[in-house]
Amino acid sequence: MTDELLVVRCQLGEREAFAELVGIWNDPVWTYVRRMIGSSQADDVAQEVWLAVVRGLPRLKEPGRFAPWLFTIARRTVANRLREEYGRHEVLAEEEQATADPADALVDRTELLAGLSELPVREREILVLFYLEDLSLEDCAEICAIPVGTVKSRLSRARRMLRDHLTEKGHRR
Amino acid sequence: MNPDDMIGRLSGPLSLRSRIGNVVALLGGLGGALFIGLLWATEPVLPGRTHLAFGALVALGLAWAGYGTWALTRRTPLFALDRVIAAWLAVTATGLLTAGTVAIAVARGTWVSAAGILVAVTLGAVALVILVRARAARAALLRRKRELGG
Numbered sequence: 001m002t003d004e005l006l007v008v009r010c011q012l013g014e015r016e017a018f019a020e021l022v023g024i025w026n027d028p029v030w031t032y033v034r035r036m037i038g039s040s041q042a043d044d045v046a047q048e049v050w051l052a053v054v055r056g057l058p059r060l061k062e063p064g065r066f067a068p069w070l071f072t073i074a075r076r077t078v079a080n081r082l083r084e085e086y087g088r089h090e091v092l093a094e095e096e097q098a099t100a101d102p103a104d105a106l107v108d109r110t111e112l113l114a115g116l117s118e119l120p121v122r123e124r125e126i127l128v129l130f131y132l133e134d135l136s137l138e139d140c141a142e143i144c145a146i147p148v149g150t151v152k153s154r155l156s157r158a159r160r161m162l163r164d165h166l167t168e169k170g171h172r173r
Numbered sequence: 174m175n176p177d178d179m180i181g182r183l184s185g186p187l188s189l190r191s192r193i194g195n196v197v198a199l200l201g202g203l204g205g206a207l208f209i210g211l212l213w214a215t216e217p218v219l220p221g222r223t224h225l226a227f228g229a230l231v232a233l234g235l236a237w238a239g240y241g242t243w244a245l246t247r248r249t250p251l252f253a254l255d256r257v258i259a260a261w262l263a264v265t266a267t268g269l270l271t272a273g274t275v276a277i278a279v280a281r282g283t284w285v286s287a288a289g290i291l292v293a294v295t296l297g298a299v300a301l302v303i304l305v306r307a308r309a310a311r312a313a314l315l316r317r318k319r320e321l322g323g
Contacts, residue, residue, distance in 0.1 A: 005321040012314050013252030015187060022183075023176040030174060043174045047182050054186045055250045063317075 007063035022050065025067075028133055029074055035116055035128045036078045037085075045081050049074045068139040071129060075143055082121060115162045115169070123158035130155055192249050196259040199241025200266040206234030208273050211289040215281040253311040260304035267297035 006024075009017030029049055034042040052073045060069060116124050129140045130151075141148045185191060213219075213227035245251065251259060271293040278286035 002321065005318065005323045008314055008318050008321065009323060011253055012311065012318065013189075013254035015189075018187065019176070019180050022179050026174070026176040026179050046174060047179065050179055050183055051186065054183055055248070058250050058252050058256075 003066045004064040007060065007066050010057055025070060029070065031132055032071065032074055032128055033078060035132065036125060037081055041081065045077055049077045052077060067135065068142045071133065071135065071143045075125065115166050118165050119158060119161055123154065123161055126151060126154045127158045186250060192251060192255050193258060195241050195244040195249050196262055198237045199245060200262055202234045202237025202241060204266045204270045206231045206238060207292065208270060209234060211274055211277055211286060214285045215277055215283050253314050256307035257311055260300065260307040263300035264304055267293060267300045271297055
């Protein structure tokens with residue numbers, strides 16, 4: 001069953017459809033939240049995300065675009081939590097020059113997971129969305145409210161930072 | 174946390190009883206406050222304590238209406254079926270309110286009671302429009318569900 005059909009059924013008020021939707025998307029949301037803010041707060045923040053989803057679902061205009069909408073909510077919830085935590089505003093929108101996406105420069109998934117927590121929020125976020133959640137560049141751009149070119153340059157910088165970090169730690173193969 | 178645990182944590186906003194309860198609080202509070210307010214306004218002579226009692230009842234009704242409005246706009250999602258149920262409740266409540274105001278107007282015959290009828294009929298018309306829109310929105314979603322093979 002497609003996400004769109006599930007969302008339409010949810011909007012009609014079918015509770016079992018909502019249970020299916022949570023069954024499919026709970027793990028991706030939880031993974032995103034855990035990678036962004038750590039395990040200790042992941043359950044509470046994931047619950048906040050789902051509460052916002054429940055409240056916003058009746059007004060979702062494009063059920064077929066559920067995934068980017070969901071991660072936009074997750075991102076906002078995480079940003080609010082980080083803001084509370086650090087007492088400072090994360091500047092998340094930044095215009096940058098687009099650069100090419102060097103496919104051969106990808107670090108592998110295991111290394112990425114190990115080094116993610118050491119990266120700054122913005123770089124960590126884009127790596128999680130693109131590599132762990134398998135979202136497209138366009139979806140990442142919509143979620144982060146930035147142009148696709150900025151997503152590419154941010155990904156490039158994030159990979160470089162991650163590689164540098166792992167090299168420092170002696171993980172380079 | 175697994176999906177079942179998460180669904181358990183969301184049982185409050187997902188409860189139909191809680192969502193419809195908030196609609197009932199809004200309609201009951203607003204309808205009650207208007208009806209009692211109209212009775213209060215059309216009573217010719219009242220002792221001071223009765224004025225206080227009427228005022229307290231109107232305030233109580235408005236408080237429930239305020240709570241229902243806050244809950245429906247900020248905390249409780251209304252899905253398509255809920256909206257249809259809520260709209261039918263609103264049509265019923267405004268129908269009862271209109272009947273009540275007509276009864277008061279017949280008994281008292283003042284301009285205030287006539288104004289009460291006007292307010293009740295206007296609210297009834299708004300409720301009917303909400304009902305028509307809610308049914309149309311639900312029908313559109315049901316059509317989309319069929320198109321998607323559901």
